[in-house]
Amino acid sequence: MNNQMEAILTQLKETSGQPVCAYLYDLDHLRAHVSGVVSQLPERCEMYYAMKANSERPILEELAPLVRGFEVASAGEVKKARQVDGQIPIIFGGPGKTDTELVEAIRAGVKLIHVESMHELMRLEHLAGQLNAMVSILLRINLAGPFPDAATLHMAGRPTQFGINEREVPEIMKLLARCKHVRLEGFHFHSISNHLHESNHISLLRIYVQKAKQWADEYGLEITRLNVGGGIGVNYQTLEEQFDWSLFVSLLAEFVEREVPENWKLMFECGRFLTASCGYYVTEVLDLKENHGERYAVVRGGTHHFRLPSSWQHNHPFEIVPVEQWAYPFARKEWEAVDVTVVGQLCTPKDVMARKVPVSRIRIGDWIAFQYTGAYSWSISHHDFLSHPHPAHVWVRPSVNEWSVTGKVGEAWTS
Incomplete structure (x- = not known):
């Protein structure tokens, strides 16, 4: 995750007054990656985008000029495709x-x-x-x-x-x-x-x-x-x-x-191969706690936003983004050189996105940025379980320093 994305999230946090919880999509990266993939195909080969991986409109608008067409699995996806391009x-x-x-x-x-x-x-x-x-x-x-x-x-x-x-x-x-x-x-x-x-x-x-x-x-x-x-x-x-x-x-x-x-x-x-690498899911560490010998980082959000690691039973890759601001009058809890299990806010022990992953340092208030979340992440998640708010979706074009957001941190939204 680059400095521009960190600045965007900082601005969203300051505006909303809520802990960070957002998907970020690098549209420049998406275009470059998919253009490269399609351009290398030999003659008599065509690339369709499997919309089930991620059917958010900005993704479809970015891909429509690049791929031969869209692969859909429902009438709802047909409608989304036609809204973006009536002839594709x-x-x-x-x-x-x-x-x-x-x-x-x-x-x-x-x-x-x-x-x-x-x-x-x-x-x-x-x-x-x-x-x-x-x-x-x-x-x-x-x-x-x-x-x-x-x-x-x-x-x-x-x-x-x-x-x-x-x-x-x-x-x-x-x-x-x-x-x-x-x-x-x-x-x-x-x-x-x-x-x-x-x-x-x-x-x-x-x-x-x-x-x-x-x-x-x-x-x-x-x-x-x-x-x-x-x-x-x-x-x-x-x-x-x-x-x-x-x-x-x-x-x-x-x-x-x-x-x-x-x-x-x-x-x-x-689907996954085209869009996964353009996305990040970034959440703020709300608490650090230890139970029965295992250390947990509790983050804003969870598998109701990002179900992929739970579905596939894997540790999803992430990086820790240090945040220096601390708003409380008491000491900030932190761990160094420990194995951390990253969990969300849901009332189930299955709300786990990575288990026992070594980290050099983690503090309450830092951000955890899950990488490669541009496919089968938000799209397959049980969004409204426990009625927690939805994450913001941020669409970034680093090359021209432009970005837009769908939804607000800490508020529910409808795409």
Whole structure:
């Protein structure tokens, strides 16, 4: 976190009179990072942004000119995408689409719908017929695997709610042959997530392409698109050792040239990899206390703002920002060279964001700045648990010394 961001938070604290609690997003960093990612993609590859990672409007406005389109998982996300750009291509996935959502997607001109089941295909054919529409689809297939190692989440190759069982492909092909209002353009495979190994990810794509080729030959399909999902990860344990995108795209270019049919396009739908590094969640230390041999730093906020570390059961990386101001007439408590567990204000022992992390010095009134919080942080959190106030969201452009804020420290807000 830079000096400009510290000055912004100091100003917010002075204005509100409340302890600091805010998300900060570096929009210059976001633009530079995503521009670099997209510009390196080889021909016949497209990047879509998975909005579930962070669908705040400033994020979408920053990304819309950079990516090929948005990947959404609800009618609400369709509306957010259309509010930002009325023409940007949208692809719509998710295992539980309602009839209303499917109709709204058709009317909103969604580019592709990812069909997740036999029943969903039949409903989509029925609804498209009622609207006298032709809908382009990809079939999301839950492959049997096995898949390369080095991922922390699996959506296929084991029992999950995602996609069509690979064994049902012959049956769904028979159904497709009878459909008059859906057009199959290819397949959607998103089998693992938070993958950190570049060459293994190419091996995963090879499995996808080989399966699609097999089915295209077997059923005489004219495939034009293959959605290979997102799944490219962020290393929260060692921030200096991230997925090497440049190495990956060099391998990808060779793979596409040799193994992907010339009339196919590979679609990536990344979320975390695009936005995580632009965000900070900054909270003020309210108390330092020890119970049963463990030292706790209690901060303003908690997992109702920032659920990711609790969800993933990891210690989220942070830095301590020293604050010299002290408003009380009594001594300021501090610890040096200790292991600290960082917890929030919630009435549950699961409100933990990092456990037993070594710190050189920490004081009541210092700030803790959690890094890489631009994805799956605020967006997945149970915001109103215990009716605590929401954090401010601060949008910073360091290059022009501009910033804006959504919400105020210490007050609830609605985005």
